[in-house]
Amino acid sequence: MTDPGTPPPAIRPARASDDTVLGELDRATWSTLHSVQPRPMPPYGPFFDEKHPPEGYLVAEVNTMDKANKRDGELRVAGYVRVVPPSSLACNQHVRQIQGISVADWARGRGVGRALLRAAADEARRQGAVRITLRVLGHNTPARRLYESEGYVVEGVLPGELFLAGRYVDDVLMGRSL
Numbered sequence: 358m359t360d361p362g363t364p365p366p367a368i369r370p371a372r373a374s375d376d377t378v379l380g381e382l383d384r385a386t387w388s389t390l391h392s393v394q395p396r397p398m399p400p401y402g403p404f405f406d407e408k409h410p411p412e413g414y415l416v417a418e419v420n421t422m423d424k425a426n427k428r429d430g431e432l433r434v435a436g437y438v439r440v441v442p443p444s445s446l447a448c449n450q451h452v453r454q455i456q457g458i459s460v461a462d463w464a465r466g467r468g469v470g471r472a473l474l475r476a477a478a479d480e481a482r483r484q485g486a487v488r489i490t491l492r493v494l495g496h497n498t499p500a501r502r503l504y505e506s507e508g509y510v511v512e513g514v515l516p517g518e519l520f521l522a523g524r525y526v527d528d529v530l531m532g533r534s535l
Contacts, residue, residue, distance in 0.1 A: 364420045366435055366469045368476040371414035373405065378434045379416070380404035386459045389522040391497050413441040415476050417460070417469045435464035438473040440480055443490065453481035455491035458500075474507045482535050489535055494519070495527030508533045 371379070383404060384397045405411050416437050421430035436459055443454040455477055460469045481489045491509065493500050509531040517525035 366417040366419050366464075366467065366472045367432065368415050368417055368472055371405075371411040371416045371437065373411050375411065375414075375416055375434065375437075376404045379414070379437055382434065382437065382459055382461055386461065391494060391500060393494070393519055393521065409439070413439050413456075415440065415473060415480060417464075417473050417476075419464055419467060419469065434461075435467070436460035436469045436473055438477045440477040440489070451486055452488045452490060453477070453484060453486040455489065458491075470503055471507065474503070478507075478533075478535055487535055488532055490530065490532035493529050493531060494521070495529050501529065501531075504531050 380401060380403065384401065387394075387396055414437050417435045418432040419435040421433050437457070438455060438459075439457040440453050440455055442450055443452055455474075458470065458473055458477075460473070478489055490512070491504065493504065495514065510533065511529055512532045513530040515528040515530070518528035519526045
């Protein structure tokens with residue numbers, strides 16, 4: 358639950374200068390609950406690259422308000438979402454796909470994930486999309502609940518599609534109209 362006294366996260370487009378902080382966030386939040394990639398190991402490469410430029414990302418910042426002194430703190434990066442066309446095919450350019458969302462552990466429960474999902478939908482609309490989709494691991498119940506609460510529905514399940522941490526895991530396809 359979001360604390361009613363907590364200011365909502367600010368969402369902005371990613372900048373090239375976010376590379377280090379987003380890379381650190383990505384590594385800190387890595388988990389078999391949501392990642393299909395192996396655990397990142399040093400030496401770490403850049404977060405942004407030719408296939409993953411800053412233009413595909415939105416960043417959430419949270420004001421680290423000092424409640425005791427009732428004054429604003431600094432803005433701190435709390436999460437990101439990647440929202441991009443699902444392919445380069447002209448026939449599905451009306452769709453945008455969330456291809457990654459991450460929220461810092463310290464920022465959970467502050468509405469960051471929900472704000473990022475809503476901003477992704479807004480950005481998809483701004484780009485002319487009429488649908489938005491995503492994929493989620495079948496065992497990631499917290500994420501699935503959040504997506505469902507934002508209007509995403511299961512549109513398909515690929516049973517046992519992935520082998521992660523010694524077990525087969527479903528790949529769940531979700532989407533919604535914009």
